[in-house]
Amino acid sequence: MNFKMIYISSVLVFNLLFGLNYSEDISPIIYNNCTSCHRSGEISAFLPLTNYLEVYENRNLIAYAIEGDCTSSNDMVQIYLNLK
Numbered sequence: 001m002n003f004k005m006i007y008i009s010s011v012l013v014f015n016l017l018f019g020l021n022y023s024e025d026i027s028p029i030i031y032n033n034c035t036s037c038h039r040s041g042e043i044s045a046f047l048p049l050t051n052y053l054e055v056y057e058n059r060n061l062i063a064y065a066i067e068g069d070c071t072s073s074n075d076m077v078q079i080y081l082n083l084k
C-alpha cells in the first residue's frame with residue numbers, strides 16, 4: 001500500500017466515522033450566517049453563496065474570510081460585526 005492509498009483510505013474512514021456532508025452539515029451554517037447578504041440583490045451579490053457549487057468554488061476565500069482579522073477596517077468580518 002502506497003501513501004496515496006493510505007490517504008484515500010483515511011479520507012473514506014473519516015467520512016464514514018463523522019458523516020459530514022454539505023446539505024446536512026455545511027449549508028445550514030452558510031444559509032443562517034451568510035446567504036442573507038451573499039445572494040443577488042443584496043449587498044454582497046458579487047459573491048453569491050446560495051448553493052453547493054458557489055460555496056465549494058469559493059472555499060478558499062471563505063476560509064480566508066472567516067479567519068479574518070476583525071481589527072482590520074476593510075474586512076467583511078468587521079462589517080458583519082458592526083451590523084450585528
Ligand code: HEC
Nearest residue numbers: 033034036037043044047061062065074075076079080083
Ligand atoms: C451583513 C452582510 C454580510 C454577511 C451576513 C456576510 N457577509 Fe461576506 N461580505 C459582505 C460584504 C459587504 C463584503 C465585501 C466587503 C469586503 O470585502 O470587505 C463581503 C465579502 C466577503 C468575502 C470576500 C472576501 C473578503 O473578505 O472581502 C467572502 C469570502 C465572504 N464575504 C464570506 C462570507 C461568509 C462565509 C459569511 C458567513 C459566515 C459572510 N460572508 C456573511 C457582507 C456580508
